[in-house]
Amino acid sequence: MASDPEKAPLDAIASALRRERARSGLSLSETARQAGVSKSTLSQLESGVGNPSLETLWALCVTLDVPFARLLDPPRPRTQVIRADEGIALAAEQADYRATLLSASPPGARRDLYRVDAEPGSVRESDPHMPGVREHVLLLAGRALVGMREDPVELASGDYAAYPADLPHVFEALSPATSAMLITEHT
Template sequence: MTPNALIAKAVCREREKAGLSLSALAKKANLSKSTLSQLESGQGNPNIETLWSIAYALDVPFSYLFEVAAPDITLIRVDEGELIDSTMTDLTAALLASCPPNAHRDLYRVHLSKGEARQAVPHPKGTVEHVIVVDGELIVGPSDKPETLKVGDYFRYPADEAHMYRAKTDRVTFILVMQSRASD
């Protein structure tokens, strides 16, 4: 992907996450709508000042305009993941998710008994949930496409849309990390 295409995709992605129209972002960044439109179509050749203005208007770190977005949904089964090298022979670790800049994470241990599915209302825009099952089996994720997780499985999904949790076994324990944009 060319640098201009990467920037175009990132600006459009972050503008949509912020819920801004092209006109609204152009106004906040003190740019013309045509300049922003060209940039988002990959036709522009932005200078550093333009990109700083856009990042500031979007309230995102400058680096976000040069990053490929992480997938909205990630499922890592217990025997998968990016292994981390260790000199210790009795230690195996896998990186499941890194924390993006300007993010806030809350960590929960959850016990859930078998029964009705718990339907969760969407959290604020940009919220993502990370789940790791510790004991039992859990059906979790976006309401329209949940996944069944077993012990050790990791699942990442957008929580700014309707999502659900349901114990598949009599009782399930899982770790829930709720990630949201850091407040100022």
């Protein structure tokens, strides 16, 4: 059964409102009071029903301290991992050559590429970058712990991970001569 395209924005808004209200720690009643909307209106919006006005949504964003676009931006995985032997690979006909797409660049994005060389014994802890920045790591050699500070993943040579870099994140070499390709993506 196909989803209703007119319902999709309401579902995204409902999910975002529930997520952001939980993140803020505000109750339904307190959020509604601070935003100047009725509790029943907010309850309906969080249930994916109703017809929210721009003004109502804007007031909720101010109360929840989130950019307006976050209500329409569907949640993305916090961390994406593709192991060295995973992914859809396409082979060339006339050469021993395979290409595996790890990440397509979103429209309007800028990507900066870095080679990282690291040794065990210290952790590179990064503070959050600008909103919307994502990091992509392709481990070239060694082993490393990378990703969100509270939930990093271990990568081996050939593994790939992507995570939001607008939250605290880490890179820790677990074996000597660890190297990686690091791509920062700015949208």
